[in-house]
Amino acid sequence: MSSIAEPDGFDAFWKATLDTARGPVLLEVTPGPDDLPLFECFDVTFGGFGGDPIRAWYTRPSSHGADLPAVVEFAGYGRGRGLPFERLTWPAAGYAHLLMDVRGQGDQYGCGGDTPDPRPYSSGGPGPVTRGILDPYDYYYRRLITDAVRAVDAVRALPGVDPARVAVAGNSQGGGLAIAVAGLVPDLTAVLASAPFLCDIRHAVDLTGAEPYGAIATYLSVHRDAADTVWHTLSHFDGVHFAHRATAPGHFGIGLRDTVCPPDTGFAAVDRWQPPHETRVYPFNGHEGGEAYHVRDQLRWLRDLVTR
Numbered sequence: 001m002s003s004i005a006e007p008d009g010f011d012a013f014w015k016a017t018l019d020t021a022r023g024p025v026l027l028e029v030t031p032g033p034d035d036l037p038l039f040e041c042f043d044v045t046f047g048g049f050g051g052d053p054i055r056a057w058y059t060r061p062s063s064h065g066a067d068l069p070a071v072v073e074f075a076g077y078g079r080g081r082g083l084p085f086e087r088l089t090w091p092a093a094g095y096a097h098l099l100m101d102v103r104g105q106g107d108q109y110g111c112g113g114d115t116p117d118p119r120p121y122s123s124g125g126p127g128p129v130t131r132g133i134l135d136p137y138d139y140y141y142r143r144l145i146t147d148a149v150r151a152v153d154a155v156r157a158l159p160g161v162d163p164a165r166v167a168v169a170g171n172s173q174g175g176g177l178a179i180a181v182a183g184l185v186p187d188l189t190a191v192l193a194s195a196p197f198l199c200d201i202r203h204a205v206d207l208t209g210a211e212p213y214g215a216i217a218t219y220l221s222v223h224r225d226a227a228d229t230v231w232h233t234l235s236h237f238d239g240v241h242f243a244h245r246a247t248a249p250g251h252f253g254i255g256l257r258d259t260v261c262p263p264d265t266g267f268a269a270v271d272r273w274q275p276p277h278e279t280r281v282y283p284f285n286g287h288e289g290g291e292a293y294h295v296r297d298q299l300r301w302l303r304d305l306v307t308r
Helices: 010-019 140-157 173-184 201-207 213-222 227-235 239-243 263-270 291-306
Strands: 026-031 039-047 053-061 068-074 096-100 161-171 190-194 250-255 277-282
Touching: 010 140, 039 140, 053 140, 068 140, 068 173, 096 140, 140 161, 140 173, 161 173, 161 291, 173 190, 173 239, 190 291, 201 213, 201 227, 201 263, 213 227, 239 263, 250 263, 250 291, 263 277, 277 291
Parallel strands: 068 096, 068 161, 161 190, 190 250, 250 277
Antiparallel strands: 026 039, 039 053, 053 096
């Protein structure tokens, strides 16, 4: 269970949010860099929250003419989509791969991002996790989770994709987004989430001072009377509440020494997962988890699932 109770009207909140985002999903698809001749790459722009243009890289093996199962990947906190040849594991394994850019992020790691967040917010701090934190309708992750749902719509509309076989994947923030999408999209093939962020959020703030959760504590250290309002906002975005609505099989990875996304918080989401799922636990690892060993396990697990 989450340390933040599920708010009244959780499903209605998300239905209304997603209903406002429906409409044409693919805004532009143009050829991407041709530096890697074994892959086809496309620069995709799709309509996210409120129709805002969201960038993504779409990559698939060039030798496959048939429609392929797809993996939609979400990036970690502070990252953007970077360059298309940074993340080739999934297309190298034979999948169509959509790597979603992260609105208003991309300045902390990797090679940056290409999607600004054009939406103003009326409260909160400067970092993504505290933007608009006094109102669930104003909160940054309302926009980002909606973008992630729309990324699934986008990949299903792209050529060369089997729309009936779509998985979502991510690490850290990306893992939290994958869990949220799993609770909002009823017909996914699989969910792969490691070291998930935004799970059992209040407990996470109590357990660690590391960023990004530390930014919430810092905000509350100044705005001392805002705690109840902040927890109410965050209750609409807690992965535990999405997890028990998931309908797809899940594959999870958790490092028991993770001080960024403490393991107890990830387990809180896993414990609510009703469909078949597997969890890989790394007793001596932190936020990095199992790294390449875990990726190998993900590849084998998903291959078995999509080829049944």
